[in-house]
Structure formats: structure tokens, C-alpha cells
Amino acid sequence: MTGCGVISAIGQGKEAFLGALLRGDHSFxxxxxxxxxxxxxxxxxxxxxxxxxxxFSRKLLRGVGHSALAALVVLQEAWDDAQLAGADPERVGLVVGGSNVQQRELVLRHEAYRDRPGxxxxxxxxxxxxxxxxxxxTEQFGIRGPAHTVGGASASGQLAVIEAARLVRSGEVDACIALGALADLSHWELRALRALGxxxxxxxxxxxxLASRPFDADRDGFVYGEACAAVVVERATAAEARGAHPYAxxxxxxxAADGNRNPDPSVAGEARAVRGALAMAGLPPRRVDYVNPHGTGSGLGDEVEVAAIRAAGLAHARINATKSLTGHGLSAAGAVELVATLLQMRASTLHPTRNLDRPIDPALGWVRGRxxxxxxxxxxxxxxxxxxxxxALCLRAGA
Known part of the structure; x- marks a missing residue:
């Protein structure tokens, strides 16, 4: 991964974002x-x-919605960071992670034209x-390789990164940008997600x-946070040819799938994903230094994830919860937290977890107040x- 871009409520751009993370900032x-x-x-x-x-072309921006504008800004940062300007456009791909990401825009449009549909x-x-x-x-950056979306609910951002890695590994492209799209929720989705618990x-x-408190005994559900992030995944030989320095x-x-439509997660499924990633990496659990968890603050989800981390042999690793600072970006979350991980790895510093006053498993390696x-x-x-x-993704620090 040679480039990244990010925007969240606590900062636009990787430098501002990292600074806010390490200060423990929030914008709730x-x-x-x-x-x-x-x-x-x-x-x-x-x-x-x-x-x-x-x-940016003014013509291109005409009529662009909130999710789309955030995507373009983030893609530009990742593109520049990876120095992709000279890459063969037919050997560059784009994978967008997320489904139904412009719901609020649709609600506004429906309301505006309800009485004048013509x-x-x-x-x-x-x-x-x-x-x-x-x-x-693809229009803004001249991308001519494969471009498509993948949907995995709140795993969409990380799923996009995995799909980008598969495209690069297969040889179909030399570089692929994975985007976790901003999930622009309307009041309808917010009502439903609250009703679900x-x-x-x-x-x-x-x-x-005080509302966003992953892994704390007083949590009562996730807190929504607008965000969008992108990473550039490419062949090592392509990066070396441009002199690009990889983050990781x-x-x-x-x-892994549980075969379950409902929103309740399972320890077996989450642990299976972790073990599968470790096996592919040839990485013994004891050599993992840090885990960036999903950590939403939900009553059941946090308990299940802690049990899965233990079951996969990662109880020794340092852990913090990025959503305690940014909120839950849903489709963007996996990409945002991957960028947070890359920046922390490069800085050799972990951000604190807000509101982790009474951890549900105090024996784990939490990074808390500072x-x-x-x-x-x-x-x-x-x-x-x-x-x-x-x-699950396994990362090794860049050279």
C-alpha cells in the first residue's frame, strides 16, 4: 500500500487525521x-x-452529491500520495466499497420533486x-482498468481493499485504488438502526x-460518523519502479460468512476470518503487535469481538478503537481504520481510545487515555x- 487519503469529522487529509487521532480529538x-x-x-x-x-473540473462537480464529493477528495489525496500520475491508465483499477451510500441525497431529491416529478x-x-x-x-483520474463496487455492509471498506489486493495479485492490474465510500444516511436509516438496537x-x-464508547461497560450502541478513505494497493515491482515508499x-x-441474515455476529465467524488471514500470511498469532478492531460500541458486537480476538490468540496485542474518535462510518469504516492503522504504524504511536472507562475485558492490551x-x-x-x-487483514510494516 503506497498511498492513502482520508476525510472524517476530526480532520481532512492524512496529516490532520493522524494529529487528531493522537490527540484523542472528537467532533460528536x-x-x-x-x-x-x-x-x-x-x-x-x-x-x-x-x-x-x-x-477538479467544475463540469464534473456539477450535481455531485455529498458521498461523491468526499470520494473525489479522498481519491485525489491517495492518488498524489502514491504518485500514480505516470501509471498506465489501463493497468490501474478502482474498487468502491459500499451499497446504497447516497440515501440522504435520494430522500432530499424525492422530497424536492414529489409534486413535480416531470x-x-x-x-x-x-x-x-x-x-x-x-x-x-475513473473520469477524474483517467482510470481505464476495472472499476466496480462491492458491498459488505459495515465491512465494505475492508472488503474493497481485499478485492483490490486480489486484482493486483491476479495480474489484472498493477495498481488498484480501494475506496470506502461515505455512507450518507438519512433520518430513515438512523431510525431503523436505532430500532434494531x-x-x-x-x-x-x-x-x-460520552456517547461513543466501544468496549466499555456503559456502551449502548454505535454512534454514526461521516467518513471516507482510500488506499492504493499495487505490485511491489510497480512501486519500486516509481520509487514509491510503501506504508505496509x-x-x-x-x-467469512455465518450463513445468517440477522445483525447478530458470531465468535466462530469472526475468529475464522482472523485465523484465515493469519494462515495466508504465515504469521503466528504471537507475532502480531497490534489489532485495530471493528469495535462499534454495540452491546453484543463488542462482546463477540473480544471473544474472537481471544479465540484467535491475539489477546497479547495492543488494541485501540478508532470509532471512539471518529464514530462509525459504516461502509467507510474498514478503509478509515486501515488508514488509521497505516499512519500509526508509520508514526510508531497508537492513538488513545475515548470513553474506555470500564473495559469489558480489562486484561486485554487496551490503549486508553493517552x-x-x-x-x-x-x-x-x-x-x-x-x-x-x-x-480480516494482516499487514507488515513497509520497508
Whole structure:
């Protein structure tokens, strides 16, 4: 992985993002974006208006929605970071992780044209599709290799990275960008996720800063956070030819399904994904220095993940929870947390976990109230999604 880009409520760009992580910053508060406000208040973290590079075509940006704009900004940072400008466009691919990522935009459009459907802009016929992000990305960056989406609910971002690695490994491309798309939720999805018991209640309405508390005994569900991230995965020979310095090498991955439509995860499925990734990497569990978990703050999910980490032999590793700072970006989460892992590995420093006052398993290697210096050679990142999907990635620090 030779390039990365990120935007979240705590910072746009990898330098600002890393600084915010290590300070333990947050940006939680009432959600106020149009199409997201409802009679019931929701807590979350919304990104400021993205700073858009001047090189972007004004024509291309016309009619671009929130998810699409975040994607373009993040792709540009990853593209520049990896120095892809001189790459053969037919040997570069793009994989977008996420499904139904523009729900709020659709709600706003439906409301605006409910009484005048004959005036609906024809571009709606393209923009409602997630593949619109592929079209925008390939047009802006001249990508001519494969471009498609993959959906894995909250594991989508990491699933996109795995798909990008598969494309590179197969020889179909020399480089592939994996994007975890911004899941632009409307009040409808927020209502449903709260009704499911997955999203936190209004218990911390008066103290939004306390609401996101993965792995803490007082957690009561995830807190939504807007985010988007991308990484560039490429052949080592291609990177070496350009003099690109890798953040890390993907040494193993695995995807496991529980055969379960419901939102409840399983220890067996998550542990199977971790073991599969370790086996592919040829990596004994004892050599893993750090784990970046899914860690949403849900009542059942955190308990299951802790048990899976133990079952896979990783109880000795240092662990922190990025969602305690950023919130849960859903389709973007796996990519955002991968970028957080890459930046921490390069900085040899781990960010603190907010609100981890009473860990549900105090014996694990939590990084809690302050940043911690920690050299990392091998790291594991984990994601999970509704429908019983678990993913795991093994990373080795770049040379």
C-alpha cells in the first residue's frame, strides 16, 4: 500500500487525521445535515465542507452529491500520495466499497420533486447508483482498468481493499485504488438502526462526547460518523519502479460468512476470518503487535469481538478503537481504520481510545487515555457487517 487519503469529522487529509487521532480529538454532537434531522435527535459526527482541489473540473462537480464529493477528495489525496500520475491508465483499477451510500441525497431529491416529478433531472438516472462513484473517479483520474463496487455492509471498506489486493495479485492490474465510500444516511436509516438496537440511544443527548464508547461497560450502541478513505494497493515491482515508499504490505486476508441474515455476529465467524488471514500470511498469532478492531460500541458486537480476538490468540496485542474518535462510518469504516492503522504504524504511536472507562475485558492490551509509543511490525485490522460477514487483514510494516 503506497498511498492513502482520508476525510472524517476530526480532520481532512492524512496529516490532520493522524494529529487528531493522537490527540484523542472528537467532533460528536447533534446531527444537523438536511435530510437527517428528525423529531428524535440523533448524535453523530459530520464532516465540514470538504476542501476541493482547484484542479477538479467544475463540469464534473456539477450535481455531485455529498458521498461523491468526499470520494473525489479522498481519491485525489491517495492518488498524489502514491504518485500514480505516470501509471498506465489501463493497468490501474478502482474498487468502491459500499451499497446504497447516497440515501440522504435520494430522500432530499424525492422530497424536492414529489409534486413535480416531470422536472426530475435526467442525471438522477445515474446518480442514484453507487457505480456513479466509479464513473466520477475513473473520469477524474483517467482510470481505464476495472472499476466496480462491492458491498459488505459495515465491512465494505475492508472488503474493497481485499478485492483490490486480489486484482493486483491476479495480474489484472498493477495498481488498484480501494475506496470506502461515505455512507450518507438519512433520518430513515438512523431510525431503523436505532430500532434494531444497533445504534446508540439518546442516553447521552446532553453529553455527545460520552456517547461513543466501544468496549466499555456503559456502551449502548454505535454512534454514526461521516467518513471516507482510500488506499492504493499495487505490485511491489510497480512501486519500486516509481520509487514509491510503501506504508505496509498486505500479507494475508480472509472473508467469512455465518450463513445468517440477522445483525447478530458470531465468535466462530469472526475468529475464522482472523485465523484465515493469519494462515495466508504465515504469521503466528504471537507475532502480531497490534489489532485495530471493528469495535462499534454495540452491546453484543463488542462482546463477540473480544471473544474472537481471544479465540484467535491475539489477546497479547495492543488494541485501540478508532470509532471512539471518529464514530462509525459504516461502509467507510474498514478503509478509515486501515488508514488509521497505516499512519500509526508509520508514526510508531497508537492513538488513545475515548470513553474506555470500564473495559469489558480489562486484561486485554487496551490503549486508553493517552497515546502510546509502540513499534509495530505486524498488525491485524478487523471488520464485520450485517448478514454475518467478517473480514480480516494482516499487514507488515513497509520497508
Amino acid at each position: 454532537g447533534p446531527l444537523v445535515r438536511p435530510g437527517r434531522v428528525a423529531a428524535t435527535a440523533f448524535i453523530g459526527a459530520e464532516i465540514p465542507t470538504p476542501v476541493v482541489p482547484e484542479r 422536472y426530475l433531472p435526467p442525471t438522477y438516472g445515474m446518480s442514484y447508483l453507487d457505480t456513479d462513484l466509479c464513473g466520477l473517479g 444497533a445504534m446508540g440511544s439518546d442516553r447521552f443527548a446532553d453529553r455527545p462526547d 504490505v498486505i500479507t494475508g486476508w480472509a472473508v 497515546p502510546e509509543r509502540h513499534g509495530m511490525t505486524n498488525a491485524v485490522t478487523l471488520s464485520a457487517g450485517f448478514g454475518g460477514l467478517s473480514t
